Amino acid sequence: MTESTKDAALSVLRRLVGNDEAEFHDGQFEAIETLVDSRRRALVVQRTGWGKSAVYFVATLLLRQRGAGPTILVSPLLALMRDQISAAARAGVRAVAINSTNAHEWDEVLAQLAADEVDVLLVSPERLNNPSFREQQLPALVQRVGLLVVDEAHCISDWGHDFRPDYRRLRDLIARMPASVPVLATTATANSRVVADVAEQLGAGADGTAVDVVTIRGPLARASLRLGVLRLPDAQARLAWLLSHLGELPASGIIYTLTVAAAEDTARLLRQAGHNVRAYTGQTDPGEREESEGMLKRNEVKALIATSALGMGFDKPDLGFVLHLGAPSSPVAYYQQVGRAGRATDNADVLLLPGREDPDIWHYFATASMPNQIRAERVIAELAASSTPTSTPALEALVDIRRTPLELLLKVLDVDGAVKRVQGGWIATGQPWTYDAERYTRIAAERTAEQQHMLEYETTDGCRMEFLQRALDDETAAPCGRCDNCAGVWYPKDLADGAAATASSALDRVGVPIDPRAQWPTGADKLGVPVKGRIAVDERMLEGRALARLTDLGWGGTLRTVFAAGAPDAAVSPALLDACVRVLAEWGWETRPVGVVAMPSRRHPLLVDSLARGLAAVGRLPYLGSLGTRNGGPTGEPGGNSVYRLGGLWDRFDTSTLDLATAASGPVLLVDDLVDSRWTLTVAARELRRAGVPAVLPFALALRG
Template identity: 70%
Template sequence: MADTDLETRALAALRRLVGREDAAFHDGQFEAIAALVGERRRALVVQRTGWGKSAVYFVATRLLRDQGAGPTVLVSPLIALMRDQIEAAARAGVRAVAINSTNAHEWEDVTARLAEGTVDVLLLSPERLNNPAFRDEQLPRLVEQMGMLVVDEAHCISDWGHDFRPDYRRLGDLIARMPDGVPVLATTATANERVVGDVVEQLGADRVTTIRGPLARASLRLGVIRLPDAASRLAWLLAHLDDLPGSGIIYTLTVSAAEDTARLLREQGHEVRAYTGQTDADERAESERLLKDNRVKALVATSALGMGFDKPDLGFVLHLGAPSSPVAYYQQVGRAGRATASADVVLLPGPEDEEIWRYFATASMPDAEHARRVLDTLGDAGRPMSTGAIEAAVDIRRTRLELLLKVLDVDGAVRRVRGGWEATGASWAYDVERYERIAAARRAEQADMLAYERGDECRMAFLQSRLDDDTAAPCGRCDVCAGAWLGAGIDAGRVSEAARSLDRVGVPIEPRRQWPTGLDRLGVPHRGRLPAEEQAAAGRGLARLTDLGWGGPLRQLFAEGAPDTPVPEAVLAACVRVLAEWDWDARPAAVASVPSRRRPVLIDSLATGLARVGRLPYLGPLHAAPAEARRGPAGNSAFRVAELDGRFSAAGLAVPPAPVLLVDDLVDSRWTLTLAARELRRAGASAVLPFALALTS
C-alpha cells in the first residue's frame, strides 16, 4: 500500500472517529499509524494529554482489520478508561469489548465473539494477563490471532514511572512471545528519558519507532496558593469554588480527606461527590457520568480517578495537597482543558504532604525478609497455596503480601496457578542496588515537587523540564509568568465554617466477630466466630490519623520519636465530646485501659481524665505478659492474634458486672482491643465499649 493511499484511508477513518469532515492529523499521528500499519513496526508515542493517542490505535485497528488482521488487544489500567475507549471506538466503526473484574457475566459472550471474529478491539486489565485460566487457555490463542498489541499508560511498565504497577511488567514477556510482523504500540503522556529508555528496551530496542512531541498545554493556567492549615485551605475552597470555570476535579491525597472535603462542600450547598478506591463501583460510574454531564460541580477524588478519565471540557483541576512528583502532578492536571481554550489548575499544598509521601513510598517497596519468608513457605509446602493460606503462614499484611507476590511473579520466583501460588524453584535475590536507586529517584521527585511549589520559574516549563521535554519555554499564563488570578485572601467566617467541620469528632471502631483463619498452624486454639459473650461492643475513636481535622494533632502525638506525654487538654476535651455523642445502650460503670509499652503516660492520663470527667472509677490497666515473652510486631491478623493470645489478664481488677469503657491509644488491626475486651468480658463485664485516640485509617 503506497503511503498516499494509506494516508487517504487513515484520514477517512479519523474523520469517522471524530465526526468531522475537516479533521486532520496532529503532528506525529500519521507517522505512528504508518509505522504500525505500513511497516508493521513497534512504536512508542509520548504525547501530551489530549493530543489524540487513542485516535492512533483506533484508526490503525480499522486499517489493519480491513487488511484481514486479527483483533487489537488493548491493555488498559482503569475500568473508567475502558468505558470511554469503548464509546470512542464505536464512533470509528470499531467493535470494542472488555474483560475486567466488573463484567464477569459478559466473559462467555466476549469469548464467543472473539471466536466468531466479530471483535475489533479487546480491552484487558493488566491483572487479567496473570489469571491462570485466561493465561493458560485463552491468551495463547489470542496471541496467535492478534493483529496489534496496544499498551496504554505505558509508563506503568517502568520502575521509574510515577505509577509503576507490577502487573504491567508481564507485558515484556507477552511482547517477546508475539509473532514477527505484529505491530505493538505503547502510549503515555508522562514519561521522561529514563522511563522512555526502559519502555523501549521492553518493546525491543532495535525495532521501536519513538514519536515524542512537546508536552506544553497552552490551555492550562497553573497556580499555587500557600495557606497555613487545612481549615484555611477548605475556607478558600468554599469561597472560590464557584469562581472556577465549568466543572472539574478536586484531588486529595487520602480517602479521609476526600470524604471530609466532599461532606463540607455539600453542607454549604455545592453539588459535589466523593470518589475514592473505597467507593462502590456502580457509584463511581454514576459519578463519572454526572461530571461528564456537568450535573455536579466537582468530584472530590483520590488518585483512583486518574489515568484515562476523559472529559474534554473539564474546566479545572484543584489539588488539596500535592502529589509526590511533578510527573504525577502533570498526569493528573492533564485531565483539564483538552477541548477548551482555557482551564484553571490550582495547587493548595499542605504541611502534611511530605509525611504522606514518605508513607506511600515505603508501602510500595518490596521487603527482602518478607520475600524470603514467602519463598520458604511456598517451597516447604510443595503445592499451591492461596493468598489467605500464605498470609496465615507468614507475618505480612494482605495488601503488602499481594504486591510482593506480584513482584516475585514478575521476577519469575513464584507463579500464579489454579489454587493459588507456587514457587518456581528459580533463584531470587533482593536487588538492593535497584531499590536504593528507585528510592533515591523518589526522594529527588519529592524535592522537585517542593521546588514547583516555590515558583522560581514558569510552572508549565518546570513540569516540561522534569519530563525531559527540550521544547520547554515560559507559558505566559501561569501565576509566575502573568501573576496570580485568584487571591489567597479568605473570609474569617469561611475559616470558622471550615474549622467547625474539621472539628467533628468520632469515628466507629467495628468489633471483630470472627477469628482469622490459619490460627491452628500457629498453635492457637481458636476458630470460627468469637463467642457472643466474649465480644466487644461497637467502639469509637476520636479520629483517623489521615483525617484533615483532628488527624493533624494526632499525627504529632504518634510521630516517630515523639515523647510520651500526658494527653493534651484540647485532645482530652475532644474525646469527652465523642463520649457525650456516643449513643450507647448503657452508660459505662468503670474505665479500664490497655497496657502500653510505648505510651504508658499518654494512655494513663487519657483513661484517668475520662474517668474523672465521667465520675467513674478507674480500674487501671489490664495486666500484660512481660515484653520478652512477646513475639514482636505482627503484620497480619493470624500473627497478631498469636502474639496477643493469652497476653492480657484482668486478674486483680475490680471488674463490675456492668459495661466497662476500655481505653487504648492507636487502633490498627483491632485485635488488641478484641482480646483485651475478651478478658474483661470473661472477668464479668456485661459489655466492653472500646475507645481509642486514633485509628490508623
C-alpha cells in the first residue's frame, strides 16, 4: 500500500462527500490504487450506492496531479451525466459533457480541452462513432487521455445489446489505449457470465494479446431495502392500491411502469386524485425531464412515474421508495432499478405489483430489438451499390424498414464492421459479414431464462434479497431478515373506499388523438409515387380519434385481445361499440359528420364493417359504404417504413363504390380498425377529398404504441 497515495485519495474523497470523517468503503482504495499507482485495468462490480463514481473522480484528480491528461468517461444516460457533473464539481473536478442536448457548447468544450482545462470529459457511447468526433477529436484525446472509464459496463456485454449497441465498439477503443493508460469499468448489475464477458473485452490489447484485468467485486445486498411483492388481479386493482396508499409511502420516490402509455396514464390518474406526481419517459421533453429530476431531488413531488428512461445512475441518496407497476424482464434489471432507493438512508420500501400482461410486453421489446438477417443483408447491399454515402432517410426509401429499427440495425452492422458512418451518411465497408445466428439464439435463450427467473422472484417463498443476489451470482447471498417473506407482510393490502371506482373510471377513459400527416416521405418518387414536400391542405384529413392505444392500461387490454395474432375476425362487441360512441360524443368537432365510410380491411373486414354500421346507426347517420380497392388493393404489411407503406397504398383506393351524394355538405367519418403509420388513412382521406368530400374525420378502434 502506498501511504502517500492513500492520504491524498482520502483528502479528495472527504471533499467529494463533504464529510471530514469519511473513510473508504471496502474495495474503493484498492481500485484507486490499481489505477493510479499500478496503471492497470480494473472492473469494479459493487452494489448501487457503494461509491463507484468516487473511485474514478478521486483517481482522476490524483492522476492529473501527476501530469496525466483528462479522463474520458463513457456514460449512457443524460440524467446520469448531469449527476456526475454535479458530483465532480463538489470534488473540485472540472467535468464537461458532449451530448445531444448541448451542441451549442461543443466549441467551448473543445477549446477547454485544447487548453487542458478539463479533468473529465463525459461522452455517450454513440458520440464515439460520430464521424466528426471520431476523426477530428478522438485521435488526439486518445494520445492525451489519462484514464478511460466505462460506466454501466454491463452494456458492453450481450446482455446490453439492445440497450446500447455502441457499447460493443468500446472493445476497439480500449484496445487503442496506450499501455500506460489505466482503464476502469464499473457496474452494479452483472452476474458471472456478464463479468467474464466484460473482463474479456476490457482486456483487449492493441496487438491482439490479452491484458490482465483486476476484478473487484463486493456483496450486492442492500440492507436498507425492504422488499415485497403484492399480487393484485388487474390494472384497476393496482391503480386503486396506489390511490389508497401512495401518501403513506416514505418521503418521495419512483414508480416504474413498463410502457410510456402506462406512465402517462398513471401520472394523470394520480394528479387528478390530488397527488403531486410527474410522468418521466423517453418521450418527455429533455428540459422537462431535467426539471422533474430536480423536483424529485428537492422533494417537490411525491413521485416520478417513470419508464426505464429514469434508471442507471440517477442519484438521490434519500429516495424513500421504489414501486413497480409491472415487473421488469429480469432480476438483473429489477435490481438495477430498485437500487435507486435507500442509498443514504436506513430504510426504503421496494414493492413490486406485477401484472399478468408483463410477459407479453417483455416479448414485444425483446423481439423488436433483434436484427433480422434478410433486412441486414438488404441494407448492406443497398449501401454497397451506392458510390456515395447514403443518409438514413434516403436509405429508408430503399429498404422497407422503419426509421427507429433501421437506425438500430445500422449501429449493429457498424459495430460488426459491415457498414460505417461517415460525413453525409453511411457506406458499406466491403468487409464480409455473416449473420451470427448462434449469438442471437444464445441471447434470446438467456433472455427467456431471465424472464423465468423474474417470475420465480414474484412467487418465491424465500428471502427476496437473497434471490436477487443469487440471480447476480453473489456468493455472499444470505437472508435479509427484512423482506415480506423474511419478516412478514409489511405493506397494506386494503383499498380505500372509492379507490376502485376512481381507478375504474380512469381506466375507462376513452379517446386518443390521431394526428394528421402534413408531409410526404422523402424518396417516395423512387417507388413511383409522384409526391413530395407538404401534403396539400385540401387533401389532408382532419385530426381524428382512436378508442385507445394498444399499450393503454384500460381499454388497451381488451384491444390487445381483439388484435392478437390468430384472433378470429368478429363483429364489434356491444361494450366496444358503446365505448366508441362515447369517443364520438366527447370529440368536440367543429362540424358534425354527415355520413360514415368504412375502410377496406384485409384482416378484420367484419370488425370494421360492423363498427362503421354500428356508429352510423347510433348516430343516425347514413352509412355510405366501404371504400373500394383497385390495382389489387393495398399491399405490404403494417409496420413498414413510410416510403414503402405509401408505395403499397398509392392508387389502390376507389371512391366509386361509395354513395357520396350526401357527403358534399359536410365531413365524413372514416372508420378503420388499427392505426400504425397513419399512411392508410392519409391516402384514403386524399382520395375522398379529391372526390369532393369537404373534410374527413378518421376514427379507429386502436392506435399502435
